[in-house]
Amino acid sequence: MDTPEWSGAYRRYDLVKEFVAALVAMVLLTVVLAVVLGSPDRPAISLRHWATAAPADFTLTASTELAGTSATATYGAPYTADPSAGQRLGPLPVQRWGGVREPVDTAKDFVLRPLSTVRGDRPLRAALAVYRAAPPARRRAWATAYATALDKAGGDPAKVARGGYGPVPLLIGRLQTLARGGGLDGILLTEHGPYQTDFAKPLLFLSDGGYLEQQARAEHLGGDQWGMMNETGSYPGQAWLWLYTFWYQIPPFSTSDNADAWVWTLMMLLSLGLVLVPLIPGVRSIPRATRIHRLIWRDHYRHQ
């Protein structure tokens, strides 16, 4: 349906001139803001940096990766096949619906395979052989006991109480050495060949530790700090995500294990509602009821 022709008065208008003026204004404003305020660029954290700056956190995280108790190891889809893991919408296991399409075995991918690439280290080779020859239950018992003892010792291997950890302390120590030398960054990225762009494995390993979050919280990027809207430094971030991040600040979402699934679903529904505003009785009548339109068209109404 075409708009009925306006039968009232017209005014002179220059669309091209208006567009050029708008473009010039936006260019100037952008340049001024970029010159005066610049942009943030805090360097990324490498595994090398992490293992050097927070060795206790790295060691503790590595031991949980080997024990299979880290956040990634117990994540569920799309990384692991644990049927009890993953977020749900009531009875619906929505997270599992996508399947395990990015499989991750934290012990093998983050610890054992990187260590197996090290050459000329006989104790390491012997430790790997002992670990691999042990039955799965024994491996799990060693790794879990060491992870628990490390946790009690604040992540410092020198303070770990004596116990039956098998070759695990040596493996974790060597992994830290590998990470501090920068080798682990490359190994985790190039598992499928030298030309890679998928940072899933190094990022999952990094985010299993506490260091990344500690750094993020210091930049006010935490989930309960409205972090989605923030940037490093004092720069504005994605302020347009205010409603999305708002839900995470209030119950029941702030206390729910399934908050992501609920908030995503809620935002999808609200987004659909925004698109369908013209068709929703009540909502579509708000503009007329609020009478803000009388302010917008005040000249028009004044001359009527």
Add this chain to the structure above:
Amino acid sequence: MSGAGPTWTARLRDRAAAAYPPERLLPDRQPAYVASWIYVFGVLTLAALIVALASGALLALEGPQWYHLSAKGHFVNGLHLWSVELFFFTMVVHLWGKFFMAAWRGGRTLTWMTGAVAFLGSIGTAFTGYLVQSNFDAQWIATQAKDGLNAVGVGAWFNVLDYGQMLLFHVVLFPLVLGVLVVWHVLLVRRRGVVPPFPDDRAPRPEG
């Protein structure tokens, strides 16, 4: 080649000419009621989008690591960041303005819908932009956002930890979709014209 009826080309030309006569496509007059600063925010949004696209193209020319390594690149990154912030600011004002005008009236439902979807598409485009900064912020956003996407079962297809996929989403897929939506939205605005004021309604009227 000859045929019984008009060619597809002729039909398309005739329909386009009927829908968009030159004076409608590039008008040099507007109804007198189009006299408020709120109208400026539509064209400002378009202008900011063009600055964002142009600064993004400059970044693309030199590659994704350029802005980490050169002062010139860092400045262009600043242009891209602030043009996007301005784009969202002007777009949100435009959106609220159109809401309070109930700008979907008079056969303009699709105009509203294309604009709303373009707004949502812009959020997705900007989000992938934050993911491809290849810095600490991008690392943190990726490791947090994966939980939201995984929670609803789409994380393996929209894999925020895959820098390559996000870069392609940001510079090809999403801008293409957004570009189509914006052109469609603007053509609908030109076709339907600017929504007229409500009739002088000091007396209450039934819900529309």
